[in-house]
Amino acid sequence: MNFRFEIIMEYLPFLLEGMLLTLLMSVVGVLVGCILGFFIALGKMSKQAIIRIPFVWYINFLRGTPLLVQLFLFHYAVLPTVLGDTTAVTSVIVTLSLNSSAYVAEIFRAGLQSIDKGQAEAAHSLGMRKFQVMRYVLLPQAFKRSIPPLGNEFIVLLKDSSLGAMIAAPELLYWGRAAAGQYYVFWEPYLAVAVGYLILTLSLTYLLNYLERRFDVK
Amino acid sequence: MISVKHLKKTFGELEVLKDINVEIKQKEVVVVIGPSGSGKSTFLRCLNLIESITEGTVEIDGKVLTDKKVDINKLRAEVGMVFQQFNLFPHKTVLQNITLPMITVRKWNKKDAEKKALELLAKVGLEDKAGVYPESLSGGQKQRVAIARALGMEPKVMLFDEPTSALDPEMVGEVLEVMKQLAQEGMTMVVVTHEMGFAREVGDRVIFMDQGYVVEENDPQSLFRNPQHERTQAFLSKVL
Numbered sequence: 001m002n003f004r005f006e007i008i009m010e011y012l013p014f015l016l017e018g019m020l021l022t023l024l025m026s027v028v029g030v031l032v033g034c035i036l037g038f039f040i041a042l043g044k045m046s047k048q049a050i051i052r053i054p055f056v057w058y059i060n061f062l063r064g065t066p067l068l069v070q071l072f073l074f075h076y077a078v079l080p081t082v083l084g085d086t087t088a089v090t091s092v093i094v095t096l097s098l099n100s101s102a103y104v105a106e107i108f109r110a111g112l113q114s115i116d117k118g119q120a121e122a123a124h125s126l127g128m129r130k131f132q133v134m135r136y137v138l139l140p141q142a143f144k145r146s147i148p149p150l151g152n153e154f155i156v157l158l159k160d161s162s163l164g165a166m167i168a169a170p171e172l173l174y175w176g177r178a179a180a181g182q183y184y185v186f187w188e189p190y191l192a193v194a195v196g197y198l199i200l201t202l203s204l205t206y207l208l209n210y211l212e213r214r215f216d217v218k
Numbered sequence: 219m220i221s222v223k224h225l226k227k228t229f230g231e232l233e234v235l236k237d238i239n240v241e242i243k244q245k246e247v248v249v250v251i252g253p254s255g256s257g258k259s260t261f262l263r264c265l266n267l268i269e270s271i272t273e274g275t276v277e278i279d280g281k282v283l284t285d286k287k288v289d290i291n292k293l294r295a296e297v298g299m300v301f302q303q304f305n306l307f308p309h310k311t312v313l314q315n316i317t318l319p320m321i322t323v324r325k326w327n328k329k330d331a332e333k334k335a336l337e338l339l340a341k342v343g344l345e346d347k348a349g350v351y352p353e354s355l356s357g358g359q360k361q362r363v364a365i366a367r368a369l370g371m372e373p374k375v376m377l378f379d380e381p382t383s384a385l386d387p388e389m390v391g392e393v394l395e396v397m398k399q400l401a402q403e404g405m406t407m408v409v410v411t412h413e414m415g416f417a418r419e420v421g422d423r424v425i426f427m428d429q430g431y432v433v434e435e436n437d438p439q440s441l442f443r444n445p446q447h448e449r450t451q452a453f454l455s456k457v458l
Contacts, residue, residue: 127295
C-alpha cells in the first residue's frame with residue numbers, strides 16, 4: 001500500500017482549522033448545556049406535576065431520538081422557521097447545546113439526589129432558606145460529584161460533533177471527507193481525522209483528571 | 219416555652235404520633251425515652267417542622283408553628299437541633315460550618331462570626347480544630363462541632379435527637395459533658411436518648427413514649443424508681 005502523506009500535509013491547515021471548530025462547538029455546547037441543564041434538573045425535581053412534566057418530556061425527547069435526526073430537524077426545519085435563516089455551525093451548536101442539556105440535567109439531578117438528606121435537614125434546622133440550602137450546602141457538594149460524569153459527557157459531545165459534517169459544518173470530519181472526495185483515497189484522511197479526535201479527547205481526559213484532583217473528587 | 223397540643227403525625231397509613239400533649243418550661247431539661255419505633259424522634263422533628271405536622275398544634279415561644287403567618291425559617295433559627303448522624307457540611311471547614319448559618323441567616327459579618335465561632339469551639343474544647351475538615355474528626359468531635367454550630371444561632375431551645383447513638387462508647391462521655399454544661403447554663407433542652415444515666419443526672423423531667431403516645435412523665439427519680447405504668451416498667455426493666 002502506498003500511503004500518501006502529501007495529501008495529509010496538503011490538508012493539514014484545514015484539518016487543524018476543523019479541529020479548532022470541533023473544539024469550539026463542543027465547548028460552547030457543553031457550557032450552554034450545563035447552564036440549561038441546571039435549570040432543567042431543578043424543573044424535573046419539582047414536586048408539582050404541571051411544572052415537572054414538560055421537563056420530563058424535554059429530556060425524553062432529546063435522549064430518546066438520534067442526535068443526527070435532531071440535527072437535521074433543527075438545521076432544515078426548526079431554526080429556519082424560528083430565525084428565518086441558519087448556518088451549519090449555528091445549527092450544530094444549538095443542537096449540541098440542547099442535546100447535552102438533557103444529559104447534563106440528569107447528571108445534576110443524580111448529583112443532587114445523592115446528597116444525604118441529613119444535609120438539607122441540618123441546614124433547614126439552622127434557619128437557612130430553601131435558596132440558601134441549595135446555594136451553600138447542596139450545590140457545592142453535588143457539583144463536585146458531577147465532575148466525573150460531566151467530563152464523560154464532554155468527551156461524548158466532542159465526538160458527536162462530527163455529525164456536523166452531515167450538514168457541511170467545516171469541522172474536523174468535514175475536511176477529512178473533503179480530502180477523501182478530492183483524491184478518492186480513504187486511509188490517509190480518515191486516519192488523520194481519527195488522530196485529530198484522539199488528540200482532542202486525550203487532552204480533555206488529562207485536563208479532567210487534573211480538575212478531579214484539584215477539586216478532590218472522591 | 220414549648221406547648222404541644224393534640225399533636226398527630228401520620229406517614230401514609232402509619233400513625234406514628236397519636237395524641238401528644240406536652241408542656242415544656244423555660245430552662246427545663248426534658249429527656250424523652252422509649253423503645254425504638256415509639257415516635258420519640260418524630261416528635262422531636264415536629265418541634266421545628268423538619269417533619270410536617272398532620273394535626274394539632276406546636277407553640278414555641280408564643281408562636282404557632284403551623285400558622286401561615288409565622289416565618290418558619292426565623293423560628294427554626296431560634297431552635298437548635300443536633301442530629302444522631304451529626305450532619306456537618308463536609309465541604310466546609312469546622313469554622314465555616316459554624317459561621318455559614320451565622321452569616322447567611324443572622325447576617326453577621328464574617329469577622330464577628332469567626333470570633334464568635336472560635337469562642338464556641340473553645341467552649342466545646344475544639345479550638346485547635348477550626349481549620350480542618352469534618353472528615354478528619356472523630357465522632358465525638360464531630361458531634362461537639364455540631365453542637366457549637368447550633369449554638370452559633372443563639373437558640374432559645376436545643377433539640378437533641380439521639381446525639382450519642384452513633385458514637386463509639388469511649389466518645390459518649392465528652393458529648394454528654396458538653397450537654398451537661400449547657401443544661402447548667404440554663405438552656406432549655408429536649409433530649410431524645412438512650413443514656414439513662416444522663417436522664418437521671420441532668421433531666422428535670424423524663425417523658426416515656428410508646429406506640430405514639432406519652433405513656434408517663436415524671437421527675438427522673440420518681441419515674442426510674444417508681445414507674446406507674448406497666449409498659450414503663452417493662453421498658454425500664456430491660457434498659458436499667
